[in-house]
Amino acid sequence: MANAKDFVDRVSQINGIAGCVLIRKDGTQIAQTLANPKKYSALMQTSNVLSVDIMESMGFGYCCYVSFAQENMDEFYVFSIDNYLLGVVKMSECSLATMLDMVYQLIGRVSTGNTEGVS
């Protein structure tokens, strides 16, 4: 994966994904294909902090993702990738299993396939 812009472009090209946002865990926006990234970035940070707290309180293993389901059946997913957070808007017609499979493939390439990673 050449850079963050490439990464978010590829995630956004997955069938059924409306767009995505990539931020650092400190809130710095890195790249996005969604129109209003600020709408999502604070929620992504909050969900990361609270999911870690819940994980520690309950003695669970790592948090794979947090999702927010809406009445219109769209869902917003937050993935933690090292020091980054990826937010993805999944539309109702998209299969969850397919979406997760494709996103994890791309995340795997970012974190293991290229030493430069997301920058």
Place this chain on the structure above:
Amino acid sequence: MINLIDELKAIPGVVGASIVAADEGLKATNLPAFFKPERLLVVGNHLLKLYAAGQMSFSDLTDITLNFDESVVVARALDKSIILFVICEPTFNNNLLNMSLNLLQDEFKSSNFATTSTAAVAPTPAPTPTPTPQAGKDEGLEDLFAQLESGLGKILGPMAEFIFAEVIEKWTAEGAANYSRIDELIKLINQEIIDVNKIEKYNQLIASALKEFQKG
């Protein structure tokens, strides 16, 4: 209430469920005993905060799902200050759980819930993310609030905005928004920080702002 969450437990892959009310603590649980009530209360309050944060981005938010490697937590707000969360194995039947949660929520809305609770554990304030500064407050108090919130941000990170908003709301609901009650506000903030070391650090951070305000 316990009967209703017992029905959820009958769904394949569901380990159990809990209901936490912001102002009444743990209302009901049928999770195995190794999930301590104190921990469930912490989780419930975190989920209430996450739900409030989620609603700021998505007004039609229904459920929040946290997928951990060996467990899944599904949370749904029954109303503004009551959250139901279900702990499941990764193989749980999501559609069936969703349908059951819809039925349970309908029943809750039509007030068919019994009000009996299994155990009440220390209550905490409701998470409503809208600050409501009141008329008649001391001049310059907003600047002081900004500094208190900024300091809280250094201690709690991105959650500070939501927590500060709900603390201010509670504080203003309990009395006049003026400096004579600032100790009560600091006490409420400290209760939200929980960690003793962080409370100490926060009080150091805001000490100069409080002194400056006193000087006028």
